[in-house]
Amino acid sequence: MIHDMGGKYHHGDLRAELVRVSLDLIAEQGLGAFSVAEVARRAKVSPGAPYRHFPDKESLLAAIAATVACQLADRVQEAVEAESEPVAALAAAAGAYTEYLIERRAGMNIIYSDGLQGPEHATLHEQTRRLTDQFVMLCLTVADRPQDGLELMEQLFTQAHGYGTFYLDGVFTKQGYSTEVVVRKSVEAARAAIEGRTKM
Known part of the structure; x- marks a missing residue:
């Protein structure tokens, strides 16, 4: 269970979802737009949630x-x-x-x-x-x-x-x-x- 700004957020495989969202972000805006904070926002998770799966x-x-x-x-x-x-x-x-x-x-x-x-x-x-x-x-x-x-x-x-x-x-x-x-x-x-x- 991961907490988001709107409350509780359930996700079966957040690691895979973060990669998918990152790929979509890069496809839309290029590598220069990539940031962990933006990926977290698009995935609808807290800014710290990605770091549970990726240390940096x-x-x-x-x-x-x-x-x-x-x-x-x-x-x-x-x-x-x-x-x-x-x-x-x-x-x-x-x-x-x-x-x-x-x-x-x-x-x-x-x-x-x-x-x-x-x-x-x-x-x-x-x-x-x-x-x-x-x-x-x-x-x-x-x-x-x-x-x-x-x-x-x-x-x-x-x-x-x-x-x-x-x-x-x-x-x-x-x-x-x-x-x-x-x-x-x-x-x-x-x-x-x-x-x-x-x-x-």
Whole structure:
């Protein structure tokens, strides 16, 4: 039982609810708007309630980042499984990243937030590896050399994030681009990058 300004507040899983509310806040207003106090207000709990589950803001942010990495990995896996050949699968993975970033304003900008690199955030690191391993394996499949594969992965993440950021910052919306157009352009750019290093 958690006390709120209006009286008693019951919640089955406050920890999960705080992460969900945080993700919605970031999706609406960006990472700069994130604060424990605002999350508590939106969750309709007292300002101190989140600290019963997360000792500090960094711990809550790590849980948010782990959720982002997990959701991204799921989205990428779904996109990859819809394709039958490696180049198309890898390009689709990049498009899936861009689409998620546009929807949630969350991607590598959240996963690699300052202060989240320590060993205490093991769940985040596990989910991040799951996401990056999907790209690594596909990149190594299409690249001529391992180093080319790693460089390709870096390029694809950079491009995919860039397309999403340009949309969120209004650069592409000024051109009249819809989300679907931006995702398609991200996929096309990824395919061009892949074909520049391909051995297929």
